[in-house]
Amino acid sequence: MPDRLNLPVIWRSVCHKVLPAVMLGCALIIGGCSGKNKSSDDFVEMKEPPDVLYNQALANMDAGRLKEASKKFTAIDRQYPYSEWARKALIMGAYNYYKQKKYTDSINMARRYIALYPTSNETAYAFYVIGLDYFRQIPDVSHDQGDSAKAAEALQEVVNRFPKSEYVGDAKAKIRFAREQMAGKDMQVGRYYLERRQYLAAIKRFRYVVENYSNTNQVEEALYRLVEANYAMGIVSEAQAAAHALGQNYPESVWYKMAYKLLQKKGLSPKEDKTGWIAKIFGSRKADEKEAGPVTRGQDIAPDAAVRGSAKAVATGGRQNGKAGKGR
Template identity: 55%
Template sequence: MMKTARALFASLLVLSAGALVSGCQSDPDIDISKLGVESDPPDVLYTQGLANMKAGNMAEAARKFDAIDRENPFSEWARKALVMSTFVKYRQGRLDDALASGNRYMAQYPKSKDAPYVQYLIGLTYSKQIVDVTQDQRAAAKTVEAMQAVIDNYPDSEYVDDAQAKIRFARDQMAGKEMQVGRYYMERKEYLAAISRFRTVVEKYPNTNQIEEALARLVEAYYAMGIVEEAQTAAAVLGHNYPDSQWYADSFKLLKNGGAEPRENPGSWIAAAGKKLLLGS
């Protein structure tokens, strides 16, 4: 009985093996490239990726660079491919993927020769996500953070000038958001809430294109609350820094119609902020 069972088991193994071989022989050839596997060496894949970029085939270029990174991890070719993969995904508009690969590169190779460029790409990717001031400005804040890292960590790189320009734009957006909310509160006569927003602009974003209006709105809000001395101080600071501004002309007229004029109170927070404006901080 035992011999019979063993013979039957051996027969089953042979039959199973034969069926497996027969099945493999009958299957059509499999294109391994469709499985995400590349058979070429990394230098060839890299050249192919560059060629696809030049031809405008960004999707195929990304596939080649990703294959190098996946199949040759931590090699020099993988490092170079990760740079190009970040760029290609940025160009494709795959912004989350670009950030993921860019941040991974910076975590692995912060001292490499391409690190300034990748950090700059991260900043560009955030900058591309900045939206209208009526919406959340988280991307603007991230842009400032990423581009400041370019300036602080790679001060001699060729990307510093544009990083500074992108920071100015992002800060204008962030200040614009504060102004938009402040105006919302002004319309509803919620003056304290409005003043809080305008104060943020004056103290935190003094070198943005929102500063003149912020000071003028402070004149309006303080005057509406009957805090004339602070309104006068805001007008005085506005006049000292932007004497030809229409915002100053409007603020001066508002005070004059009420029998007051611009006059700085040295103890006011607005006067302290005004000194920073004069210093160009």
């Protein structure tokens, strides 16, 4: 007669083998449901109306929650592409990235705006923001001045394309600062060569400053260094011509006094070369270019009500204060 079944033992064996699998399956099902609920919540949030998202983005910006504002602007751009909301989100998103010092993201967003809406009222501000992005990356003159050149280029677009824009004044101030930096870098390199008596290389740098940055504060020293380098090489006529340009344009400059004193050591004096390259440059200068004045970094201009817009203004296709707001 067969042994009686030992039910307790069998039950324990079944539970030991099956129960873990059952528990794992339940966990996966619960996790899947939880994931679905989370995605559903996100989907609902993503599908918020664009006017709500836009106003939330502006509110976050004003409160200093710049990362949260970026999320809202990006959501508008993705959910409602090519809409009026997306247009406003692009320009404000670019400025918002600038405030976060995410300059590459800001530049890319502003460039997209320019490509999509080249005739918009806010295109001037897009160029201006690109200029700000590069301007804030300008290093001291001991480093490469590539960002100075890019800042000046972008800001010059504002001046050339939108001469009546409110951004022109600050753009000009920043262009001038950037040009001073670029000229300063060339002066630093020129002095390096001059100290090592590599006169031809030094002259090349100083001449470049005079030819390309004649309205910067660096030009006075550049002219003196040309006197110094040419004098050392025995090229008297070039030394005299550079000294003459100094005396004519900056008679009270300490650099002119030093140049005059240097020439006097050999009984020489400043003398104009009317056919030389220096005379051609300074002969073509305008009177207002001779007044260098103080160099400043300017004052950043934040987007005004016209650029910012609002849910109501965008929805009605108008700007606040009764000005037009749609891209044209």
